[in-house]
Amino acid sequence: MIDKSRVFAWGAALALGCGLAFGGQASAAGWPTDCTYRTIDMGATATCFGGGGQFRAVVTCTAIDGRTVTRVAPRWMRPGEGASFVFCPEYTVAAIHAGIESQPG
Incomplete structure:
Protein backbone atom coordinates (compact mmCIF):
# COMPACT_ATOMS: atom_id res chain seq x y z
CA MET A 1 0.00 0.00 0.00
CA TRP A 31 11.63 43.26 -14.35
CA PRO A 32 14.05 45.96 -15.49
CA THR A 33 16.65 46.98 -12.89
CA ASP A 34 19.30 49.70 -12.48
CA CYS A 35 16.98 52.30 -14.04
CA THR A 36 17.33 56.07 -14.19
CA TYR A 37 15.03 58.79 -15.51
CA ARG A 38 15.07 62.58 -15.71
CA THR A 39 13.46 65.54 -17.41
CA ILE A 40 15.22 67.00 -20.42
CA ASP A 41 14.31 70.37 -21.94
CA MET A 42 10.69 69.66 -23.05
CA GLY A 43 10.57 65.94 -22.34
CA ALA A 44 12.01 63.02 -20.41
CA THR A 45 14.45 60.17 -20.86
CA ALA A 46 14.67 56.79 -19.11
CA THR A 47 17.29 54.04 -19.24
CA CYS A 48 17.59 50.61 -17.62
CA PHE A 49 20.79 48.59 -17.57
CA GLY A 50 19.84 45.23 -16.05
CA GLY A 51 17.15 42.65 -15.49
CA GLY A 52 14.54 41.67 -18.03
CA GLY A 53 11.19 42.95 -19.15
CA GLN A 54 10.62 46.29 -20.82
CA PHE A 55 10.52 49.97 -19.90
CA ARG A 56 9.62 53.35 -21.41
CA ALA A 57 9.86 56.99 -20.40
CA VAL A 58 6.95 59.02 -19.03
CA VAL A 59 6.73 62.82 -18.82
CA THR A 60 4.24 65.18 -17.19
CA CYS A 61 4.06 68.63 -18.76
CA THR A 62 2.37 71.92 -17.91
CA ALA A 63 0.07 73.26 -20.62
CA ILE A 64 -0.34 76.95 -21.44
CA ASP A 65 -3.68 77.02 -19.56
CA GLY A 66 -2.14 75.42 -16.43
CA ARG A 67 -3.43 71.87 -16.92
CA THR A 68 -1.04 68.95 -16.71
CA VAL A 69 -0.56 66.57 -19.60
CA THR A 70 1.11 63.15 -19.29
CA ARG A 71 2.76 61.46 -22.23
CA VAL A 72 4.27 57.98 -22.50
CA ALA A 73 6.93 56.96 -25.02
CA PRO A 74 5.32 54.87 -27.77
CA ARG A 75 8.06 52.23 -27.96
CA TRP A 76 8.91 49.72 -25.23
CA MET A 77 12.67 49.23 -24.73
CA ARG A 78 14.59 46.28 -23.25
CA PRO A 79 17.36 46.86 -20.70
CA GLY A 80 20.65 47.56 -22.46
CA GLU A 81 19.00 48.72 -25.73
CA GLY A 82 19.55 52.39 -24.98
CA ALA A 83 17.45 55.29 -23.77
CA SER A 84 13.72 55.83 -24.14
CA PHE A 85 12.61 59.38 -24.98
CA VAL A 86 9.25 61.14 -24.81
CA PHE A 87 8.46 64.80 -25.43
CA CYS A 88 5.79 67.26 -24.33
CA PRO A 89 3.11 68.03 -26.91
CA GLU A 90 2.46 71.39 -28.51
CA TYR A 91 0.96 74.11 -26.32
CA THR A 92 2.90 73.06 -23.24
CA VAL A 93 5.44 75.25 -21.47
CA ALA A 94 7.48 72.89 -19.28
CA ALA A 95 8.33 69.29 -18.48
CA ILE A 96 7.71 69.12 -14.73
CA HIS A 97 8.05 65.40 -13.88
CA ALA A 98 9.82 62.42 -15.40
CA GLY A 99 9.11 58.80 -14.70
CA ILE A 100 9.42 55.30 -15.99
CA GLU A 101 6.85 52.64 -16.80
CA SER A 102 7.99 49.03 -16.68
CA GLN A 103 6.59 45.57 -17.17
CA PRO A 104 7.95 42.05 -16.73
CA GLY A 105 8.86 40.16 -19.81
Whole structure:
Protein backbone atom coordinates (compact mmCIF):
# COMPACT_ATOMS: atom_id res chain seq x y z
CA MET A 1 0.00 0.00 0.00
CA ILE A 2 1.22 3.51 -0.84
CA ASP A 3 1.84 5.85 2.08
CA LYS A 4 -0.20 8.90 0.99
CA SER A 5 1.42 11.21 3.53
CA ARG A 6 4.86 10.44 2.09
CA VAL A 7 3.63 11.06 -1.49
CA PHE A 8 2.12 14.37 -0.37
CA ALA A 9 5.36 15.38 1.38
CA TRP A 10 7.42 14.63 -1.74
CA GLY A 11 4.94 16.52 -3.92
CA ALA A 12 5.00 19.52 -1.62
CA ALA A 13 8.81 19.49 -1.48
CA LEU A 14 9.02 19.27 -5.27
CA ALA A 15 6.53 22.09 -5.77
CA LEU A 16 8.35 24.29 -3.23
CA GLY A 17 11.72 23.53 -4.83
CA CYS A 18 10.46 24.37 -8.31
CA GLY A 19 8.84 27.55 -7.04
CA LEU A 20 12.09 28.71 -5.48
CA ALA A 21 14.19 27.69 -8.46
CA PHE A 22 11.94 29.08 -11.18
CA GLY A 23 9.76 31.63 -9.41
CA GLY A 24 12.64 33.37 -7.67
CA GLN A 25 14.71 33.49 -10.81
CA ALA A 26 11.84 34.69 -12.97
CA SER A 27 10.95 37.53 -10.63
CA ALA A 28 14.57 38.70 -10.38
CA ALA A 29 15.14 38.63 -14.16
CA GLY A 30 11.57 39.52 -15.15
CA TRP A 31 11.63 43.26 -14.35
CA PRO A 32 14.05 45.96 -15.49
CA THR A 33 16.65 46.98 -12.89
CA ASP A 34 19.30 49.70 -12.48
CA CYS A 35 16.98 52.30 -14.04
CA THR A 36 17.33 56.07 -14.19
CA TYR A 37 15.03 58.79 -15.51
CA ARG A 38 15.07 62.58 -15.71
CA THR A 39 13.46 65.54 -17.41
CA ILE A 40 15.22 67.00 -20.42
CA ASP A 41 14.31 70.37 -21.94
CA MET A 42 10.69 69.66 -23.05
CA GLY A 43 10.57 65.94 -22.34
CA ALA A 44 12.01 63.02 -20.41
CA THR A 45 14.45 60.17 -20.86
CA ALA A 46 14.67 56.79 -19.11
CA THR A 47 17.29 54.04 -19.24
CA CYS A 48 17.59 50.61 -17.62
CA PHE A 49 20.79 48.59 -17.57
CA GLY A 50 19.84 45.23 -16.05
CA GLY A 51 17.15 42.65 -15.49
CA GLY A 52 14.54 41.67 -18.03
CA GLY A 53 11.19 42.95 -19.15
CA GLN A 54 10.62 46.29 -20.82
CA PHE A 55 10.52 49.97 -19.90
CA ARG A 56 9.62 53.35 -21.41
CA ALA A 57 9.86 56.99 -20.40
CA VAL A 58 6.95 59.02 -19.03
CA VAL A 59 6.73 62.82 -18.82
CA THR A 60 4.24 65.18 -17.19
CA CYS A 61 4.06 68.63 -18.76
CA THR A 62 2.37 71.92 -17.91
CA ALA A 63 0.07 73.26 -20.62
CA ILE A 64 -0.34 76.95 -21.44
CA ASP A 65 -3.68 77.02 -19.56
CA GLY A 66 -2.14 75.42 -16.43
CA ARG A 67 -3.43 71.87 -16.92
CA THR A 68 -1.04 68.95 -16.71
CA VAL A 69 -0.56 66.57 -19.60
CA THR A 70 1.11 63.15 -19.29
CA ARG A 71 2.76 61.46 -22.23
CA VAL A 72 4.27 57.98 -22.50
CA ALA A 73 6.93 56.96 -25.02
CA PRO A 74 5.32 54.87 -27.77
CA ARG A 75 8.06 52.23 -27.96
CA TRP A 76 8.91 49.72 -25.23
CA MET A 77 12.67 49.23 -24.73
CA ARG A 78 14.59 46.28 -23.25
CA PRO A 79 17.36 46.86 -20.70
CA GLY A 80 20.65 47.56 -22.46
CA GLU A 81 19.00 48.72 -25.73
CA GLY A 82 19.55 52.39 -24.98
CA ALA A 83 17.45 55.29 -23.77
CA SER A 84 13.72 55.83 -24.14
CA PHE A 85 12.61 59.38 -24.98
CA VAL A 86 9.25 61.14 -24.81
CA PHE A 87 8.46 64.80 -25.43
CA CYS A 88 5.79 67.26 -24.33
CA PRO A 89 3.11 68.03 -26.91
CA GLU A 90 2.46 71.39 -28.51
CA TYR A 91 0.96 74.11 -26.32
CA THR A 92 2.90 73.06 -23.24
CA VAL A 93 5.44 75.25 -21.47
CA ALA A 94 7.48 72.89 -19.28
CA ALA A 95 8.33 69.29 -18.48
CA ILE A 96 7.71 69.12 -14.73
CA HIS A 97 8.05 65.40 -13.88
CA ALA A 98 9.82 62.42 -15.40
CA GLY A 99 9.11 58.80 -14.70
CA ILE A 100 9.42 55.30 -15.99
CA GLU A 101 6.85 52.64 -16.80
CA SER A 102 7.99 49.03 -16.68
CA GLN A 103 6.59 45.57 -17.17
CA PRO A 104 7.95 42.05 -16.73
CA GLY A 105 8.86 40.16 -19.81
